[in-house]
Amino acid sequence: MNADADAILTEGLTKRFGARTVVDDLNLAVRAGEIFGFLGPNGAGKTTTISMLLGLVRPSAGRAILLGYDVQRQPELALRAVGAMVEAPAFYPYLSGRDNLRVLTRASGLPDTHVAAALDLVELTDRADDRFKVYSQGMRQRLGIAAALLHSPRLVILDEPTSGLDPAGQLEIRELIRTLANSGHTIFLCSHMLHEVEQLCERVAILKAGRVIAQGSVAELLRRGRGVLVRTVGNPAQAITLLRGVAWIGAVEQRDDTLLLDAPAERTAEINALLTAHAIPVAEIRGYEERLEDFFLEVTRTEDSGAVT
Amino acid sequence: MRMLNLIRAEWLKLTRRPLTWVLLAVFLGLLVLQLLAQFVFLQLAASLGLASDQATFGAQLAEWQRRTVFPGLLGAVFGHINGLGGVFAVILTAGAMGSEYSWGTLRTQLARHPARSRYLLGKLATLLALLVVAMVITLLLGAALGGLLGALVGNVGVIDASDLLVLPLAILRALYVLLPYVLLTLCLTIVGRSLLVGVAGGLLYLVFEAGFGAFATFARLGGLWQAIYNLTIQQNINTLVQLNSHAFGLRPEEATPAIALAQLPSPLQASLVVALYCVSFLATALYVFRKRDITGAA
Numbered sequence: 235m236n237a238d239a240d241a242i243l244t245e246g247l248t249k250r251f252g253a254r255t256v257v258d259d260l261n262l263a264v265r266a267g268e269i270f271g272f273l274g275p276n277g278a279g280k281t282t283t284i285s286m287l288l289g290l291v292r293p294s295a296g297r298a299i300l301l302g303y304d305v306q307r308q309p310e311l312a313l314r315a316v317g318a319m320v321e322a323p324a325f326y327p328y329l330s331g332r333d334n335l336r337v338l339t340r341a342s343g344l345p346d347t348h349v350a351a352a353l354d355l356v357e358l359t360d361r362a363d364d365r366f367k368v369y370s371q372g373m374r375q376r377l378g379i380a381a382a383l384l385h386s387p388r389l390v391i392l393d394e395p396t397s398g399l400d401p402a403g404q405l406e407i408r409e410l411i412r413t414l415a416n417s418g419h420t421i422f423l424c425s426h427m428l429h430e431v432e433q434l435c436e437r438v439a440i441l442k443a444g445r446v447i448a449q450g451s452v453a454e455l456l457r458r459g460r461g462v463l464v465r466t467v468g469n470p471a472q473a474i475t476l477l478r479g480v481a482w483i484g485a486v487e488q489r490d491d492t493l494l495l496d497a498p499a500e501r502t503a504e505i506n507a508l509l510t511a512h513a514i515p516v517a518e519i520r521g522y523e524e525r526l527e528d529f530f531l532e533v534t535r536t537e538d539s540g541a542v543t
Numbered sequence: 544m545r546m547l548n549l550i551r552a553e554w555l556k557l558t559r560r561p562l563t564w565v566l567l568a569v570f571l572g573l574l575v576l577q578l579l580a581q582f583v584f585l586q587l588a589a590s591l592g593l594a595s596d597q598a599t600f601g602a603q604l605a606e607w608q609r610r611t612v613f614p615g616l617l618g619a620v621f622g623h624i625n626g627l628g629g630v631f632a633v634i635l636t637a638g639a640m641g642s643e644y645s646w647g648t649l650r651t652q653l654a655r656h657p658a659r660s661r662y663l664l665g666k667l668a669t670l671l672a673l674l675v676v677a678m679v680i681t682l683l684l685g686a687a688l689g690g691l692l693g694a695l696v697g698n699v700g701v702i703d704a705s706d707l708l709v710l711p712l713a714i715l716r717a718l719y720v721l722l723p724y725v726l727l728t729l730c731l732t733i734v735g736r737s738l739l740v741g742v743a744g745g746l747l748y749l750v751f752e753a754g755f756g757a758f759a760t761f762a763r764l765g766g767l768w769q770a771i772y773n774l775t776i777q778q779n780i781n782t783l784v785q786l787n788s789h790a791f792g793l794r795p796e797e798a799t800p801a802i803a804l805a806q807l808p809s810p811l812q813a814s815l816v817v818a819l820y821c822v823s824f825l826a827t828a829l830y831v832f833r834k835r836d837i838t839g840a841a
Contacts, residue, residue, distance in 0.1 A: 288654040290837040309657035318654045324647030329559055341552035341656055343544065381651065 239302045241266045241389045241420035242287065246296030249282050249444075256282045258444040259296070264437075266388075269411065269421040271431035271452070274441030275534050280424050283441070284320055284393055287422075289313060301389055317387035319395060323378025327367035331358055331377045334366055338384055352380040355410065371398030379407065383414075390414060393424045408434060432526040440533055448533050452526060459524020462495040462502050467515035476512055477505070494522070549656065549665030550672070553639075557673055562638050567677055570631050571684055574623050578685065581611055581619075582692045599798075606798035612693050612700025613686075618791030620685035621713055624678055625720045625784050632721045633745030636670055636728040641738025650837050659833045667729065667825075674721060678714055709790050716787050720780050723817055724749070726824035733832050752777045763806075773808045776820055782813035 242264035249257040257279040264270040274280050285291035287298050289309045298305045303312035325334040335349040353359045356376040361369070369377065375398050382390055395411070396404040404427075411434055415421050425431050431438060432452060439449040448455060461484075466473045470493055477486050477495060483505075484496030497505065499521025506519050557563055585607055587593075593600070609615035610622075643649040656662050693699035727748055732741030752775070763769075772778055785807065788795050808816065 285650075285836070285838070289657045290650055290653060292834075292836060313654065313657050316654075320650060320654065322647070324651050326556060326560075326642075326646065326648060328561060329556070333555065333559060337552045337555055338651075338655060340555060341549050341652070343548040385655075 243299040248295040250294040256444050266420050269415045269435045271435035271438035272424040278441040279444040315388040317382035318391040319378040319382045320393045323374045325366045330363045332362040352384045356380045372403050389420045391422045428527040442534050462497045463522040464493040465518040467517050473514050550669050553666050553669035566631050578688050603798040613702040614706040614791040615793050616689040618788045618793040620682050621787045624717050629724045632725050633728045636725045637732050637738050637741030640732040641741045644736045663832050713787050720783050723776050723820045726821050730824045730828040733828050779808050779813040779816040782807045
């Protein structure tokens with residue numbers, strides 16, 4: 235494998251179940267060493283995509299390349315250094331957490347020392363000998379993450395890793411993900427917790443109805459959502475006309491009684507002075523920064539969204 | 544080596560599973576009941592002086608006598624293994640494969656080990672190894688209990704080196720008899736992606752096969768009828784079961800006139816026909832398992 239190769243590369247990846255296209259012409263490139271967020275509303279095709287990446291679901295068209303190897307043609311090489319947790323962690327209910335991990339290490343020919351290390355990593359050692367069926371949702375998540383990390387993979391695919399964890403647990407897992415990324419692992423993170431994705435991920439792709447509707451760095455995508463928010467008293471038409479005439483103000487967008495200006499937040503005072511000088515009363519003015527959550531809701535609510543990259 | 548790793552993992556799963564031990568306990572319990580019932584009946588028959596003037600019943604009593612002492616006792620245990628053992632093998636197999644679907648663990652496993660054929664063959668090899676272990680335990684228990692009961696009445700029988708030497712072959716033969724049922728169940732479980740489909744399918748086939756006995760009537764017409772009947776799994780398995788009985792000095796055909804040795808397929812045909820069924824079931828299971836998408840828990 236080329237050391238500079240993308241950790242994940244999909245080319246025209248498509249999955250159809252009968253007449254229904256669940257994933258449509260998906261083109262993703264996840265760089266080695268980055269934390270990549272994979273977002274989308276329920277039913278967008280995220281889990282099907284992950285299943286195709288892991289060779290569990292056969293693509294109808296296109297291909298997926300993991301760590302330089304084609305998943306369909308060379309599945310063992312492609313998945314050798316991949317750890318994954320897909321949807322709810324699934325383990326044998328009658329086995330303890332430790333024995334569930336031993337099943338995986340035995341099958342991989344790994345020594346049992348990996349089990350203890352993985353349990354330590356997710357802080358499950360104290361309950362490792364309890365049966366999986368008595369585990370809480372949070373403990374199950376931890377065991378799922380431990381299983382994904384058992385063989386020190388270079389690429390880790392995590393589907394909702396903090397689901398079911400309490401805030402402290404979520405924080406720990408986020409820290410763990412950061413630590414993994416800092417030590418050179420590539421993380422493909424699928425999560426509904428958008429603040430989490432915003433904190434962790436360098437780049438994201440947003441999937442809707444099987445198609446990527448936005449892809450790029452978080453900073454890049456959210457730059458469109460930075461500027462100055464103005465709320466005037468009364469009809470804002472005069473303010474819009476005035477502000478559109480200012481050279482350093484880009485777009486002026488009206489959302490109800492609020493104006494969103496594509497302008498540097500540090501020039502908020504100048505905008506205020508300008509409006510006041512023209513006798514336009516200002517009820518509120520401040521710099522604003524769109525969160526990933528706002529961006530996600532905006533692009534996924536829009537019907538027939540064009541791809542944003 | 545990879546196959547060995549998979550077998551070690553499957554062994555851990557199967558031997559830690561309560562279902563495995565429950566099945567073995569029930570199976571052994573039924574063997575104990577069978578041996579005790581046989582022993583008590585023979586003692587009663589002897590004390591009441593039954594069957595001295597009835598040829599058929601006398602032959603049956605003689606056969607039952609042979610089944611209670613060595614080496615016939617071992618043949619009786621093999622009869623238990625290849626009789627009720629099929630039902631237990633079906634449940635064990637459906638449980639081992641079907642639960643992977645219902646718990647969603649198949650996805651966890653195959654995401655790590657994408658060579659699906661190897662995974663399935665590893666699971667199958669482990670199931671067969673476990674069946675061999677279960678057979679050995681059953682033989683040991685049967686021999687111990689039979690020996691104890693025989694000692695109570697002062698007739699244990701005789702077991703010599705030739706009986707012991709034939710044991711490994713008999714175990715393999717008994718395993719071969721169970722194999723088509725194991726593979727059929729595995730195949731049905733994979734096709735149905737469900738434990739229930741596997742258990743129901745495997746057991747229904749066993750019932751259906753018993754119904755095949757009705758065809759035996761037509762088989763007596765000979766010719767094509769006999770040839771068709773001799774292609775059923777049951778009839779070929781009968782040959783192999785008879786071989787195991789005869790290997791330990793039993794003569795079930797003397798006690799049960801319905802068993803017509805001359806009409807049973809030859810051992811070679813029996814081995815080939817059973818192999819053909821096994822290959823068909825295994826090939827179907829492998830094809831479907833490799834081809835299908837693996838989704839979440841059922």
